[in-house]
Amino acid sequence: MTQIKFYNTLTKKVEEFVPNVEGKVSLYTCGPTVYHFAHIGNLRCYIMEDILDRTLRYAGYDVKRVMNITDVGHLTSDADSGDDKMVEGAKREHKTVMEIAKFYTDAFFSDCNKLNIRRPDVVEPATNCIPEFIHMIEVLLEKGYAYIAGENVYFDTSKLDKYYTLSNQSDDDLMIAVRDDVDEDTNKKNKADFVLWFTKSKFEDQALKWDSPWGIGYPGWHIECSCISMKHLGEKLDIHCGGIDNIFPHHTNEIAQSESYTGSKWCNYWFHVHHLNEKGGKMSKSKGEFLTVSLLESKGYNPLVYRMFCLQSHYRKPLEFSYEVMDNIKAAYEKLLKTSARIKSQSDDGKIDITVFNTYKAKFLDALGNDFNTSMAITVLYDALKADTNNATKYALIKDFDQVLCLDLDKEAEAASVDAELEAYINERINARAEAKKNKDFATADAIRAELLDKGITIKDTREGVVWTID
Ligand code: AMP
Numbered sequence: 443m444t445q446i447k448f449y450n451t452l453t454k455k456v457e458e459f460v461p462n463v464e465g466k467v468s469l470y471t472c473g474p475t476v477y478h479f480a481h482i483g484n485l486r487c488y489i490m491e492d493i494l495d496r497t498l499r500y501a502g503y504d505v506k507r508v509m510n511i512t513d514v515g516h517l518t519s520d521a522d523s524g525d526d527k528m529v530e531g532a533k534r535e536h537k538t539v540m541e542i543a544k545f546y547t548d549a550f551f552s553d554c555n556k557l558n559i560r561r562p563d564v565v566e567p568a569t570n571c572i573p574e575f576i577h578m579i580e581v582l583l584e585k586g587y588a589y590i591a592g593e594n595v596y597f598d599t600s601k602l603d604k605y606y607t608l609s610n611q612s613d614d615d616l617m618i619a620v621r622d623d624v625d626e627d628t629n630k631k632n633k634a635d636f637v638l639w640f641t642k643s644k645f646e647d648q649a650l651k652w653d654s655p656w657g658i659g660y661p662g663w664h665i666e667c668s669c670i671s672m673k674h675l676g677e678k679l680d681i682h683c684g685g686i687d688n689i690f691p692h693h694t695n696e697i698a699q700s701e702s703y704t705g706s707k708w709c710n711y712w713f714h715v716h717h718l719n720e721k722g723g724k725m726s727k728s729k730g731e732f733l734t735v736s737l738l739e740s741k742g743y744n745p746l747v748y749r750m751f752c753l754q755s756h757y758r759k760p761l762e763f764s765y766e767v768m769d770n771i772k773a774a775y776e777k778l779l780k781t782s783a784r785i786k787s788q789s790d791d792g793k794i795d796i797t798v799f800n801t802y803k804a805k806f807l808d809a810l811g812n813d814f815n816t817s818m819a820i821t822v823l824y825d826a827l828k829a830d831t832n833n834a835t836k837y838a839l840i841k842d843f844d845q846v847l848c849l850d851l852d853k854e855a856e857a858a859s860v861d862a863e864l865e866a867y868i869n870e871r872i873n874a875r876a877e878a879k880k881n882k883d884f885a886t887a888d889a890i891r892a893e894l895l896d897k898g899i900t901i902k903d904t905r906e907g908v909v910w911t912i913d
Pocket residue numbers: 472473474475476482483484485486487684685686687688715716717718719724725726
C-alpha cells in the first residue's frame with residue numbers, strides 16, 4: 443500500500459496514515475446544514491475532502507465514507523445566532539422544514555456533482571436517526587457523563603480528564619468562543635457543557651419534535667455526528683474531516699460524547715480544511731448575497747474551474763477568492779483541455795512506455811501522499827504533458843491522474859478539441875515540409891518549421907512520425 447502522510451489535528455503533526463484494519467478506511471465527514479444553498483467556501487471544504495477520499499482510493503485503500511445531513515439539531519453551535527436556521531429557511535420560503543431540507547439537500551448534491559465531488563457511500567439525514575441519538579444519550583446518562591437540568595439533557599464536561607484534546611482552548615476562552623455561553627445558559631454546571639437533548643430552549647418554535655424519555659423535544663447538533671458515524675462505521679473511526687471552524691466546539695464535543703460512550707479512543711486522524719475568504723473576511727451565508735456554484739456558472743465559469751482554483755492552493759492555508767485569479771485559472775484550464783484533446787487525438791502513436799508512466803505516477807502520488815499537495819500534483823501533470831515520450835503514454839497519464847484531480851480532462855477535452863481548421867492547416871504545413879525534405883529543399887523545410895513556431899506550434903520528428911504541440 444502506498445504511504446500517505448497528512449496533518450493530524452489531534453497530534454498537530456504530519457503523520458503516516460495507518461488504518462485500524464489493513465487496506466480499509468472508515469471516513470466520516472460533517473455534512474451540510476440544509477437551510478440554504480452551499481456557498482463556494484463550504485464547497486472548498488468538500489472539494490478538498492474529496493481529494494482526501496479519492497487519493498486514498500487511488501492509493502489502493504478500500505474506503506467507506508459516511509456523511510450526515512443536518513436537517514435538525516444544529517443548535518448549540520457557536521455559529522448560531524438569532525432564530526433557528528431551518529425554521530428561518532422555512533419561513534423565508536413559505537415551505538415546511540422538511541421541504542426546505544429536501545430542496546437544499548438536492549441542491550447540495552447537484553453542486554457537488556458539478557464539481558466532481560464523489561457522493562459519499564452513505565448519506566444519512568439526522569432525522570433518520572432519532573432512536574440512535576436517544577440510545578446514546580441514555581447510555582451517557584447511565585454512565586454519569588450527562589445530567590438533566592431545566593428539562594434539557596447536558597453533557598458534563600467536568601467528568602473528562604482531557605476535554606480540549608483537539609483545540610488549544612481553555613475554559614476562559616469559552617466566554618467568547620461559545621455563543622450559548624455568551625447567552626448565559628444558567629442550567630449548565632460547567633461553561634463547556636453542551637446540550638444533548640432539548641425539551642426546553644429559547645428556540646421554542648422548533649418545527650420537528652420527537653418523544654423521548656425526557657419529554658418531547660429534539661437532539662443537539664453534536665450528538666448526530668457521533669451517532670451517525672458509529673451507526674455506519676462502528677466504534678473505531680480512522681479519519682474524521684470537516685472545516686476548521688468545526689474543531690471547536692463541534693468536533694471537541696463529538697470526541698467527548700463518543701469516547702465517554704464507548705470507553706475507548708474513537709478517531710485516530712482528524713483532517714481539517716481552512717477557510718475560503720472574501721476580501722472582507724470569512725465567506726459566510728449571513729452576509730446577504732453569497733457566492734454559489736450557480737452564480738459562477740451565470741458568470742460563464744465552468745464549475746471545474748473553481749475545482750482547479752481550490753486545487754492550486756494547499757488545503758491548510760486560508761484561500762482568498764478573486765475573479766482575477768479565477769480568470770487566470772479559467773485560461774489555464776482551457777489550455778489544459780486543448781492540450782489534452784490534442785494528445786488524445788494523437789494517442790495512437792505507439793505503445794504506452796511503462797517506465798515513463800510509472801515514473802510520473804510515482805511523482806504524482808508522492809505529491810498527494812505528502813499532505814495532499816494538490817498544486818504540486820498539477821505541476822507533475824504539466825511536466826508529464828511536456829515529457830519526452832509518445833502521446834499514448836501521456837494520454838494514459840492524463841486519464842490516470844484525473845481519477846483524483848477530476849477535472850474531466852478526457853471528457854471535456856472532446857468539446858475543447860483544437861479548432862479543425864487550425865488542425866488542417868498544421869497538417870498541410872507538415873506535409874509540405876515533408877515534401878521539401880524529400881526534395882532536399884532544407885531551406886523551405888526550415889522556413890515551414892519557423893512559420894509554425896511563430897504561431898506557437900512546435901513540431902518534432904519522432905520514430906512514429908511528426909508530432910506537434912501548441913503553447
Ligand atoms: P455548514 O453547512 O454551515 O454546516 O458548513 C459545511 C462545511 O463547510 C463545514 O465543514 C464548515 O466547516 C465548512 N465551511 C464553512 N464556511 C467555510 C468557508 N468560508 N470556507 C471553507 N469551509 C467552510
